[in-house]
Amino acid sequence: SEELIILGIETSCDETSASVVRGGREILSNVVSSQIESHKRFGGVVPEIASRHHVEQVTYIIEEALREAEVTMDDVDAVAVTEGPGLVGALLVGVNAAKALAFAKSKPLIGVHHIAGHIYANHLVEELTFPLLSLVVSGGHTELVYMDEHGKYEILGETRDDAVGEAYDKVARTVGLPYPGGPHIDRLAHEGEATIDLPRAWLEADSFDFSFSGLKSAVINTLHNAKQRGEDVPVKTIAASFQASVIDVLVTKTMRAVEKRGVDRLVLAGGVAANKGLRARITEVCEERGITLTIPPLSLCTDNAAMIAAAGAVMYEKGQFADDRLNGQPGLEL
Numbered sequence: 001s002e003e004l005i006i007l008g009i010e011t012s013c014d015e016t017s018a019s020v021v022r023g024g025r026e027i028l029s030n031v032v033s034s035q036i037e038s039h040k041r042f043g044g045v046v047p048e049i050a051s052r053h054h055v056e057q058v059t060y061i062i063e064e065a066l067r068e069a070e071v072t073m074d075d076v077d078a079v080a081v082t083e084g085p086g087l088v089g090a091l092l093v094g095v096n097a098a099k100a101l102a103f104a105k106s107k108p109l110i111g112v113h114h115i116a117g118h119i120y121a122n123h124l125v126e127e128l129t130f131p132l133l134s135l136v137v138s139g140g141h142t143e144l145v146y147m148d149e150h151g152k153y154e155i156l157g158e159t160r161d162d163a164v165g166e167a168y169d170k171v172a173r174t175v176g177l178p179y180p181g182g183p184h185i186d187r188l189a190h191e192g193e194a195t196i197d198l199p200r201a202w203l204e205a206d207s208f209d210f211s212f213s214g215l216k217s218a219v220i221n222t223l224h225n226a227k228q229r230g231e232d233v234p235v236k237t238i239a240a241s242f243q244a245s246v247i248d249v250l251v252t253k254t255m256r257a258v259e260k261r262g263v264d265r266l267v268l269a270g271g272v273a274a275n276k277g278l279r280a281r282i283t284e285v286c287e288e289r290g291i292t293l294t295i296p297p298l299s300l301c302t303d304n305a306a307m308i309a310a311a312g313a314v315m316y317e318k319g320q321f322a323d324d325r326l327n328g329q330p331g332l333e334l
């Protein structure tokens with residue numbers, strides 16, 4: 001159905017977003033209102049502030065998405081909304097807005113998993129082919145997901161503690177960089193040399209799980225010990241060494257999974273997919289091995305509703321609809 005029109009809504013964290021996607025892959029609009037400025041002075045996302053922003057913004061953002069796409073609710077075939085995981089108060093704003101619209105206009109309602117959305121950001125760029133592997137790296141998630149058809153997800157590995165973006169943000173905070181720290185560490189990493197030998201958490205030999213809290217602690221200890229000795233470690237050296245460890249583990253484990261599952265298609269997803277070092281390294285390795293790689297543009301890597309509409313379109317085709325019991329689920333499983 002080329003002409004399927006989905007309205008997507010995303011409010012799981014600190015971006016209020018609405019989007020209209022046609023035929024599952026064509027973005028007619030993708031309006032994103034970021035709250036980063038409001039959270040910056042607290043050094044992270046404050047759930048209460050996030051919810052309040054979503055409440056203030058959501059109606060306007062939806063109206064703007066429809067206006068930009070030059071459609072009305074009459075043209076919309078279904079409303080897809082992030083059901084979870086995320087901040088419960090934030091999720092509820094999107095879910096309730098979607099429910100209100102869907103029932104007022106007698107449209108089907110679809111509850112989308114946020115990670116499915118991140119993966120489907122790639123479908124907006126390059127049609128997904130199966131089987132594939134997806135590395136999802138964001139502020140809240142670090143997951144290796146295997147797919148052999150649309151809408152079916154198998155988690156091969158995930159973080160046992162901090163998400164990779166969270167580790168970036170914590171290390172950034174330790175060295176006095178503003179929130180969100182990921183982009184700052186990335187920039188500084190390219191100016192410095194990875195001369196500090198930081199740990200790599202390989203875990204069990206056959207594990208595709210990740211762990212980043214030990215790495216974060218190692219950075220803190222390194223800084224502490226240097227200070228006691230009266231030495232000064234340049235931030236760019238810390239950034240480069242930290243980033244080298246993260247990329248080494250992410251890329252090595254991803255390639256092991258690619259080999260084990262025998263896939264030749266890899267997609268990257270989530271805010272940390274914006275990382276220049278990660279993009280460069282994974283592109284290089286995929287070229288060496290003849291693996292087709294898709295990385296969404298920055299605007300589709302970070303939270304947005306187009307990816308939710310794209311994942312929702314697949315659920316529409318499968319007849320996976322929600323009813324009026326749809327609720328925000330902070331710990332929803334993929």
Ligand code: KG4
Nearest residue numbers: 138139140165180182186271272275302303
């Ligand atoms: O996907 P996203 O926008 O929100 C979540 O669903 O979490 O990801 C945000 C995360 C933040 O932790 C941010 O520091 C990180 O992505 N990030 C980066 C870069 N750009 C954003 N981390 C490393 N390098 C970057 N260039």
Ligand code: ZN
Nearest residue numbers: 118138302303
């Ligand atoms: Zn996200």
